[in-house]
């Protein structure tokens with residue numbers, strides 16, 4: 001098949017672009033190239049839902065340990081020595097040789113489905129300062145409606161149980177007064193669907209774009225295909241050179257190329273292709289991540305006992321305290337569930353995870369630089385991450401710690417038993433800004449508001465890296481909006 005559209009990356013963003021183009025221009029021939037191998041037997045499936053018992057059990061054991069380990073311990077794939085031997089998985093960015101000491105917990109996926117095979121699926125609705133000012137509110141609302149549908153966002157699968165309601169009430173007492181209208185403590189929107197009878201399913205790339213799983217005459221997925229460079233004739237992209245794990249290369253030509261290779265590697269591919277606008281790799285942003293957990297006495301909260309999650313789940317309630325502007329600038333991710341005995345047989349206490357995401361300053365100095373001479377273990381330009389918190393960021397983190405202590409006491413009482421930890425940069429896995437969009441080609445952006453790379457016809461970027469703002473909350477919902485926009489633009493550009 002000769003594709004009209006070539007998508008680099010098989011994660012949530014690549015799938016969302018494909019789904020939007022298919023919806024708007026059903027006959028489009030689409031090829032998706034993915035550097036990593038298949039993970040499991042069903043392409044791009046979430047590990048929570050895979051048929052392979054060992055994979056599913058290992059994923060569930062990791063998440064059962066709580067929010068903290070889901071993120072810090074997420075990059076479990078070990079050392080990446082070369083492509084031929086690399087197993088599918090989530091690798092610490094440094095494992096490929098990159099200089100990432102400034103973001104020691106940065107990680108990237110190397111498998112069909114990308115991070116979409118592992119994500120927790122929390123989908124807080126972007127709001128306020130997270131939304132680029134140069135996109136009209138009405139347009140953003142329409143794009144977000146598409147995003148919610150693609151991600152299958154629900155608000156009724158994780159609570160509220162009586163215990164969850166009690167936690168919402170306690171947090172409302174503490175923070176209701178500083179919350180904007182409608183933005184008090186509430187249920188977290190989740191990209192989770194399915195019934196209790198059939199089990200809850202995470203939305204993964206194969207659910208967003210079913211042809212990844214079912215195949216079709218109009219779609220081809222090529223795993224183990226590293227896009228080494230985008231081929232440009234004059235000012236127009238004409239395709240991509242891909243390499244298999246032996247290093248053998250071939251060219252895939254297409255009228256449109258959309259790079260959905262995550263916020264760390266989308267700029268890497270553009271750099272490798274000689275496409276190097278001044279903003280490339282700059283404005284790297286990530287909210288700081290203050291994790292925490294408090295133990296609560298069900299009786300004190302007025303509930304009968306420790307809440308027991310649905311079978312196959314580790315939390316009974318997924319809750320949210322949205323950011324509300326300067327009076328309450330933090331995103332709160334709260335989950336309620338049991339703390340089990342060491343042998344996992346008895347629920348011995350009620351544990352409430354209370355994580356606080358702290359927005360950090362968007363600035364050009366925060367960046368990912370690439371080398372012209374050195375390569376990573378996959379043969380792509382070696383990266384060096386330059387990133388530090390400003391004094392303003394550090395002050396906000398301290399304020400967040402105080403507020404988190406208030407939350408612990410609100411839920412667990414004045415003598416609450418709680419722990420808190422500021423996770424190292426990179427831990428959130430929510431990176432943005434490195435191929436950011438802008439209203440004008442003025443040197444501070446890489447793409448226009450539709451994801452079209454300035455100066456290169458037919459070339460687009462989509463995903464978290466395209467977001468220009470300080471994203472306070474989990475980044476995937478806002479990132480998916482950029483995929484929706486790019487997909488629409490590609491469909492229009494391809495014409496009838």
Ligand SMILES: Cc1cc2nc3c(=O)[nH]c(=O)nc-3n(C[C@H](O)[C@H](O)[C@H](O)COP(=O)(O)OP(=O)(O)OC[C@H]3O[C@@H](n4cnc5c(N)ncnc54)[C@H](O)[C@@H]3O)c2cc1C
Pocket residue numbers: 008009010011012013014033034035036070071074090108109110111112113114115116118119120121122123225226227228260261262263265266269429430462463464474475476477479
């Ligand atoms: C444990 C965990 C929990 C998370 N929880 C949440 C959450 O609750 N809410 C939330 O909003 N977000 C969450 N995230 C983040 C979320 O998963 C990501 O924001 C999202 O999946 C990013 O999608 P993507 O398609 O941009 O990137 P990825 O999923 O990283 O996919 C990019 C793909 O591109 C491929 N690629 C890279 N370079 C090349 C190349 N040169 N050639 C070919 N292919 C290439 C990669 O192999 C990868 O598969 C979580 C992530 C993890 C790991």
